[in-house]
Each structure stands twice: as C-alpha cells, then as structure tokens.
Amino acid sequence: MKAQLENQGPATGEKLAMECFRIDESGYTGYDLLNTDQRFQGATAIAISDADAAGLIKQHFPKLQASELKYRSLSRRSVNHPRLLALQRNLLSDYKCVTYVCDKRFLLVLKFLDYAVEPYYFERGIDFYENGQNYAMASMLSYAGPALLGKEAFEALLVAFQRAVKQKTPASLRDLVSAARRTKWRELPEALGPLAQYAAPECLEAISTPGVTTDAALVVLQSLISRMEAMAGGPYRVEHDQSNNLLSYNELLQRFIDHKEPIEFRQSAIASLKFPLQLAEVTQVNSKASPAVQLADVMIGAAIEAANNLVGLRTGGLDPEAVTSLYREDQFIHLLPSIDFDEQRRFRQGTQAAEMIDYLTYNVFGPPSGNRGRDGR
Template sequence: MECFRIDESGYTGFDLLNADQRFQGAAAIAISDEDAANLIREYFPKLQAPELKYRALSRRSANHPRLLSLLRDLLTHHKCVTYICDKRYLLMLMFLDHAVEPFYYERGMDFYEGGQNYAMASFLFVTGPTMLGQPAFDRLLQSFQQAVREKTPGSLSALISATRATKWETFPEALGPLAQFEAPECLSEIANPGVNTDAAPVVLQSLVSRMEVMANGPYRVEHDQSKNLLAYHDLLQRFIDHDQEIEFRQTEITSIKFPLKLAEVTQVDSKASSAVQLADVMIGAAIEAVNRRAGLRSGGLDPDAVSSLYTDNQFIHLTPSFDLEEQKRFRQGTQAGELIDYFAENFYTPRST
C-alpha cells in the first residue's frame, strides 16, 4: 500500500497569536524508507547525527546547496505537497466564521459567496490595526481566542466588550453583529463544543485533499511520535473511521470526498524512518522561507530559491490576498459554510470518554 510520510512545524494548539511561531504547516511525501535513506546518503554522506534534521543542517551555509538539491530531487521525482498558513490570518477567518457569519445566515444571506470572507479577512489583516486601533484590535483577537477556548459567560461578555472597545463603526459589516447586536446566534456558535482555534484541522484538510488526488488507491500515513502530532493523529483516525458518503467542493481545484482512500495512520520513531526525516526537511525549508519573507528570521536558505522549486500543485498556502477577482473566481460555487458545519459536527467535537 502506498505510504505518505508527514511532518509538521509551528503547532501551538489553540494559540494562533504566538509571536514566536507566526506560521504553521505540514508536508507529506510518498517515498519508501529505503529510497529516502539512499537520498540522505547521497546528499549528506558525512552525516554524523542520529537523524537528518532540517533546522540543524540549515544553520551552516555549506549545507545549503545540498539541501536545495535534495529538495529539488524530492519535488521532481516524488508525490508530495506542502501546506503553510499564517495563523493570525487564520484566526481572523475563524472570527468571521463564528462571530460574524451566523448573524448573516439567520437573515438569509450567504456570507461565503464568492469568497468574500477571505477578502474581508485580508482587509482586516492589513488595515485592522490602523482602522480599528492597534491595541484594541489585538485585544479583540485575544478575547475571541479566549472565548472560543473557555466558552464561559464571562469570556463571551469580555469578547463583546473588546469588540465595542475598537472603532467598530468603521467596519460594522464585520464587527456590528457583536458590538451592536450582541448577536445570540454568534455567541451560541462560539460556545459550541465543536468550535476551536486549533489550526491542525485546517492543515490536515488541505493535506488530505491533495493526498487523495495523488494516491492511486488506498494509502496509509506515517508520522513521528512527537506530542504535537498527536492532534493530527487523532483527527486522521477520525477521517479514516468516517464512512458516510459525502463530497464538498473547497475551491476551484480542490474537494474532499468521504469515505477517504486513506486507510491507516501510524506513529513511528523518526530516528528509524528516513522518509519521515525527509518530510521534516520539506516542511522545515518551507516554514523557514516564509519566515524570512515576512522578515521574522534571518539566515537559512534563500526563500526565492526554495519557492522556485515548487509547482503550483505542490504548495498550498493560506495567506492574505488582495486580488479580489481572483479570490472570487477561485472560490465561486464552493461549499464553505456546509463544510465548516459538517466538520464541526463530525470531527471536532471532543470524543466522549
């Protein structure tokens, strides 16, 4: 059975405002441990460490040509995909999903039509601090994140107060439901046990939708035994166990259909899996590149050299975009609202014990 190895980077649980880890992502690659070991020996024949770790290798400029050559080899000859999201932007999308959209839904309006939620989140991302007031906007995001986590009357009340403390009248389309109306449908949505601010489900949806296309038949996934990947493991198992026949269109080029071809997920020791180590190289290089582009890191591989290695279908990103017409075309006819509701009901509600 074909096997995709995956690794992640930047996971901070519910906290999407972690200043030290702005981006989160994961990579998946279909390669055998034998082929992976051969590539590691080819490109790093003098490696003394017990396993190949991207972060350690990228610190030395002498390793950069070999790392780029290894990445080129992987992207040219193996099925693979890398996903990156800006967690602050994702939090704004989640705010619109749960603290705004229910208000419009109750009034018979499709908030997601033409991807306008993505355009609105992009607008907030860039202009929110200036338009709404920097400290107040930051407190709004923090209060929303806390309210989603705690789901208490006090945290919901604090969110309303934080919304009203902004210059919300400058953007009532997004902040009016809470600031002006204390919309009960929005507060109820935030208090729903299936709603959280964990980015892992968003990352996995994208990875799985691409692996489903790349796989010729049933396939399995292996990943490292790290604590962070336990969240991914549980959700992947839920995906596997879900046998209802249903399909959702996510974008112009992606959809997700259940039951999945994905048949099995297992944890392995990365020291014993050369293939998992290569997944670490892929996501490590991608995360480093976006951090350098954002001016958050220095050193490491040239981000332009890294990005030039990818084809369009090998790299998925969730970042602000101001090409509104492109966003509208790309997301025309998608089932964003239905997908969010379905995943919240079937996958995100905590398991009973």
C-alpha cells in the same frame, strides 16, 4: 493478497500493502494562533519509502554523523545549503509531495469571521461565504484592521476571541463582546456589528459549540488530505513522528478515517474533499528510525523558514526564493492574506465552505450524537 509497489521511486522496488505518505509538521502552537515566535504553521506529506529516503540522504549528505537528518541543524551552516536545495529538488521532481503553510494570524481572523460574524448573516438568509467573500474580508482585516479599528483594540479583540473559543464560559463571551465594542467598530460594521452592536446570540452560541476551536491542525490536515486523496492511486496510509505536537494530528486523522458517510465538498477551484476517504490507516513512528519522516521534516522546515524570511521575521538559512521556486503550483498550498480580491473571488467561486465547516464541526469533530448542527444532522 496481491501486493502493490509502495511509493516506488527511481531507486527502489520495496513492496508494502499500501502506498504510504510520511508527514511532519512545524509551527504548531495549539489554540494560540497569536504566538509571536511562530507566525506560520504547516506540514509536508511525501509518498516515499524508507529505503528510497535513506538512499537520498546518503547521496546528498554522505558524511552525516547525526542520528537523524534535522533541517534546523543543517540549515545553520551555509555549506549545507546547496545540498538541502538539491535534496528538495529531487523529492519534488521524483515523488508525490505536498506542502501546506498558513499564516496563523490570518487564520485566526478567518475563524473570527466563521464563528463571530457568519452565524448572524446565516440567520438572515445571507451566504457570507459566497465566492470567498469571507477571505476578502479577512484579508482586509489582516492588513487594515489595526488602522481602521485601533491597533491595540484590534489586538485585544483577537486575544478575547481566542480565549472565548477555548474557554466557552459566559465570562469569556462577555469579555469578547466588550472587546468588540472597544474597537472603532462603526468603521467596519459588516464585520464587527454582529458582536459590538447586537451581541448576536447565534454567534455566541457558535463560539460555545463543542468542537469549535482555534487549533490550526484541522485546517492543515484538510488541505493535506485533499491533495493526498488526489495523488493516491487507491487506499493509502500515513506515518508521522511520535512528537507531542503530532498527537493532535493523529487523533484528527483517525476521525477522518472513521467517518464513512458518503459526501463531497468543493473547497476551491483546485481542491475538494470527499468521504469516505481513501486514507485507510495512520500510525506513529520514531523519526530516528524513519528516513522518510526525516525528509518530511526537511521539506516543512525549509518552507516555514522561507515564509518567515519572506515577511522579514527571520534572516538566515536557505534563500527563500530558491526554496519556493522548486515547487510546482499543485505541490504547494498556502493560506495567506491577499488584497487581490478579484482573484480570490474567481478562485473560490462556488465554494461550499459554509457547508463543509458545519459538516465537519457537527459530524466529524463536534458534539456528541444528539446535538444537531445547522443542517439538522
């Protein structure tokens, strides 16, 4: 079989069967998106061989004594900061890289609109997702929800929604409706009315659907995969650490790989998702034996730290402006609230968000065969 050069950067001619992206994550808290200690979640994918990665580690940290390169340990000492920035600059300049960071609280608000609001409009023939208006409403709720709806009541609503999605019991659904009614929902009936005024059965059914979850791993992977698919020159594989957090990523990646039905969705002005994927294989490795996975840890660690510093949740570590300035626009994906509603509309014009959410929920990650989604599949 004719071998291809795998991830051939400036320093290696190592050959393997397929190009390989190494992935690491940070900030994973499962279904709990309101964890105050970890506001942001994300992941980085880098197409680099272990040989090249080992060479870069030796170049930038020649006196490293630890068994593996860990961003959190290195960033605590200011003497390491120039080296960490230089290492990331090399990676972003010479290798295929993508980093994704999301505000988990904002994502939870988006999911609330997806399942506790949108089905009500769908049943009435209204495209709630048209030109990204769901993102605009989620941004408004993120910024103004506490003031409009009552700070404690809005917080209780998000807690009740998260619990209802996880438990899917009649009691948790009743609690969710009650929480919606305790807010000042008449200040924003477009978002809260379906639950507070009508206890819309279509919304409660959507929340109860097997496969519907507040876990952010699927959202993170969708974004990483859309960029890896665009960067890869053909079939490729993924390797990631053996951590417990990445077990969820591993299962989701395998489901993506296993789905062979041809279909394509437009996610935004710069992203789409097309099945079947070029992604052919996912494996777990011990990060201590994979310099490439260690570099992914550095990239996502720096990005999450920068996000926390920029919003004032943390201090210390690398200068966040210095970190973000290293990235080209196509190397960094973020999911954050934005009050630039016109830009949101332009960016998401023509998106197929509704179709993609339904398709993935019912055909890739959802209920067993025999249960049908809204599209009848």
